[in-house]
Amino acid sequence: MLQDFKHAVRVLLQAKGWTIVVLLSLALGIGANTALFSDLRETTSYPIYQTLRSANSTLVDIAASAPAGQLNVIVDGNAELASGYFVSGNYFGLLGINAKIGRTLTADDDNVSATPVVVLSYGFWMKRFGGDPNIVGKTLNANTRPLTIVGVTPREFTSILNLTDAGPDMWLPLALDPVLAPNVTSNVRLKDAANWWVQVIGRLKPGVTFEQVRGNLDGPFQAAARDGWSSYLASLSAEERSRSQNQSRKAVPHLEVDSAARGIYSVVPATIRSATILSVVVGLMLVIVCANVANLLLSRSASREKEISVRLSMGATRYRLVRQLLTESLLIAFIGGVLGLVIAYWSRQLLPFAQTAPLDWRVFAFTAGLCLLTGVAFGLVPALRATRVDLSGSMKETSRSVTRSRTLLSKSLLVTQVAISVVVLIGAGLFLRTLYNLRSVDVGFTTQNVVASSNCGP
Numbered sequence: 001m002l003q004d005f006k007h008a009v010r011v012l013l014q015a016k017g018w019t020i021v022v023l024l025s026l027a028l029g030i031g032a033n034t035a036l037f038s039d040l041r042e043t044t045s046y047p048i049y050q051t052l053r054s055a056n057s058t059l060v061d062i063a064a065s066a067p068a069g070q071l072n073v074i075v076d077g078n079a080e081l082a083s084g085y086f087v088s089g090n091y092f093g094l095l096g097i098n099a100k101i102g103r104t105l106t107a108d109d110d111n112v113s114a115t116p117v118v119v120l121s122y123g124f125w126m127k128r129f130g131g132d133p134n135i136v137g138k139t140l141n142a143n144t145r146p147l148t149i150v151g152v153t154p155r156e157f158t159s160i161l162n163l164t165d166a167g168p169d170m171w172l173p174l175a176l177d178p179v180l181a182p183n184v185t186s187n188v189r190l191k192d193a194a195n196w197w198v199q200v201i202g203r204l205k206p207g208v209t210f211e212q213v214r215g216n217l218d219g220p221f222q223a224a225a226r227d228g229w230s231s232y233l234a235s236l237s238a239e240e241r242s243r244s245q246n247q248s249r250k251a252v253p254h255l256e257v258d259s260a261a262r263g264i265y266s267v268v269p270a271t272i273r274s275a276t277i278l279s280v281v282v283g284l285m286l287v288i289v290c291a292n293v294a295n296l297l298l299s300r301s302a303s304r305e306k307e308i309s310v311r312l313s314m315g316a317t318r319y320r321l322v323r324q325l326l327t328e329s330l331l332i333a334f335i336g337g338v339l340g341l342v343i344a345y346w347s348r349q350l351l352p353f354a355q356t357a358p359l360d361w362r363v364f365a366f367t368a369g370l371c372l373l374t375g376v377a378f379g380l381v382p383a384l385r386a387t388r389v390d391l392s393g394s395m396k397e398t399s400r401s402v403t404r405s406r407t408l409l410s411k412s413l414l415v416t417q418v419a420i421s422v423v424v425l426i427g428a429g430l431f432l433r434t435l436y437n438l439r440s441v442d443v444g445f446t447t448q449n450v451v452a453s454s455n456c457g458p
Contacts (some may be wrong), residue, residue, distance in 0.1 A: 045194065048225060060202070069083070089174060117150045301385060333371040
């Protein structure tokens with residue numbers, strides 16, 4: 001295999017232009033698929049979380065949390081933006097997190113009548129307060145609300161929302177949600193069973209399985225969800241209930257239990273639809289890339305017919321040559337995969353639902369599997385075709401390599417490329433047309449030099 005690898009490197013270096021074209025094609029195809037590879041998790045409502053906690057008999061405890069968005073923080077007269085994270089009072093205790101200095105939040109803090117407190121992250125503590133050990137007891141303002149600092153989390157703790165992310169700047173009791181984000185939604189969502197916005201985690205009791213947790217909590221979960229949606233729909237007018245978005249909310253979901261050891265990634269249905277559509281598109285792109293590279297390999301095999309004929313005449317078996325050609329294809333695929341990871345790391349910043357997705361071992365494993373699949377997909381048939389030669393004819397001096405781009409296989413690959421490309425282009429055209437139509441909508445006022453601001457809450 002090492003000899004095959006060395007020979008593959010030499011062959012690819014001899015055709016630098018061809019290799020670069022193939023690598024760029026693969027990098028785009030594999031990179032687009034890698035950028036969309038991420039975990040997705042759902043949320044629930046705060047009343048449903050309370051129901052689950054009351055019905056629990058299989059978990060040590062259940063905690064809730066939710067991103068608080070960007071907060072306007074003022075410290076010693078200096079203003080800046082800081083990211084916040086709402087957690088229930090038992091959050092740190094459930095995770096077994098002790099404070100670096102001071103203390104973490106407790107159940108007594110998660111109460112509307114309690115003194116508003118905040119726990120700082122290690123990074124924010126170092127950046128904003130220079131690691132002052134006397135920070136406990138000092139006050140800062142967040143969205144004009146005074147908060148007393150009670151502690152600092154350890155350096156290595158970054159929350160469970162995304163284990164590879166830098167984490168929020170501060171942790172706040174969930175009871176402060178309507179105080180720090182004073183709008184209609186925040187004032188009622190702690191009591192609204194139809195507003196799904198918190199993420200729920202728990203710790204298994206010894207010997208308990210996911211199936212047992214699901215059996216314990218799925219019934220109460222469905223009952224609470226059904227009651228929540230019924231109350232919500234009952235509060236609407238007949239016209240509002242008839243709207244499509246409310247008609248589609250009659251199905252009662254089931255409780256899914258999974259490991260939170262790798263963190264929680266929250267999405268909404270619209271994000272899932274967007275990710276699904278993009279996954280189909282990038283999947284089609286990968287098919288186009290594979291067909292294109294296979295065609296290039298078929299064309300290149302014509303120029304290597306003399307080489308392959310000589311090796312066969314000297315005793316090389318067809319299996320040996322197929323293995324060599326597949327090694328070249330796999331080498332191309334894996335180099336394209338490495339370039340694809342670079343493209344994925346850059347392009348995920350363009351996707352709202354993938355900006356925080358970590359490039360961890362799972363992504364690398366997915367990319368490696370994708371490279372192996374694509375390498376075999378576009379390399380196997382050209383390798384079999386290239387080694388099926390007429391030795392007597394190809395070894396003659398007057399013999400000339402004939403380009404095989406007009407064979408049935410090559411034509412089929414070309415038709416596949418064109419057909420899929422047309423579908424993708426039509427979809428892109430419809431999308432651009434939709435954007436143009438939206439820009440042309442008469443909104444009823446002059447849109448020039450108009451700016452908008454939104455609440456910095458979650």
